[in-house]
Amino acid sequence: MAAETDMVFRFVNSTSTNTDSDARAFRVYQVVGTAAHEELELYRFSHSMTGSAGGTTTYQRKNMNSLIFETVGHISWSSNIMASAVYFGLEEVSVKDLRKVKNATSHSRRFKSGVGAGYKWKISDNRTDLYCIDSQDKYIASWSNHERILRVTPRASAMLDRLVVTCFLNVWFKRLGRW
Template sequence: MSTTDLALRFELSSNPNADARTLQVLQIVDQNSAGAGQSTVALYKFHHPNTGLTTGVTSIQRINTDTQVWENAGNIDWSSNTSGVVYFGVERVSIRELRKPKKPSSKSRRFRVNNSEYKWKLAENGTDMICVSDNLGSRGKQIAAWTQDTLTLRVAERAEGFLDRVVVTCFLHLWFRRYSIW
């Protein structure tokens, strides 16, 4: 991962009554070239209004950095705590397809973007996660990394074209790990 990566911090709602699926994803921005001083800018908002219910819809909004207007990036329509459908615009994808193991004993979870496949896997420490390409010619190249201690997702510049998919799949894996389901 390099200095041109996007650094994103997941921040849970400060409202004690908010559902755990309500959070903001903040972009960490360096203030100067020396790296001294950082600020954050809200990039995504996840909102789940049905606190405590296993069903409901989590809305996902992304800030348009040109207009500073929040736009719909998709939503997750939960049929239970562990199943449902994700909408990325008009594209409908089952949560199962965004967390697909290659085989039953697999320790990674795959997702597709167009004709490319990527996989999330647990890091050696068992708490962090790494997302790598699983395509011929770029197999094993890291596109994102989750650090549990700082609640930070670093996304490689080459993955910005499908950033929504990377952020949402990371969120889903964190949600499932909350229930000790990998």
């Protein structure tokens, strides 16, 4: 399903030695080399309890010009397990709109990026991994649960923030049995 030219991103818990760490705090590294497994830290997700029931997960992306991490959005949580809204910069999107269900037995979750562009995350045949397709059923991304790797086609690079966030949310809810 994935091509050799796909961009490869590895998700790593921020505090892998602490078993009590919140799974909403993690880092995303882009694998840039094959010989020595060169990686570039690209995203930082941090979770804080802000006085609300579930807190806020803030995500930052490295600015490749300044090499400084800049906040590009956040996820608002209505409880410790349920996210309510995602902010992509100033754009607020309901989690329901990022995980739309066509029918009760659906094995896909739909979302939009840009004006009218529709995508969906689907459960792979192995029942643990996910993949994302566009409205023409063309592959744009895949998630390996065992490796914690997200692969993204170069043509989907303009929506990388949205793919990283929706992948995380779908993995989060699937892990909780709320697919």
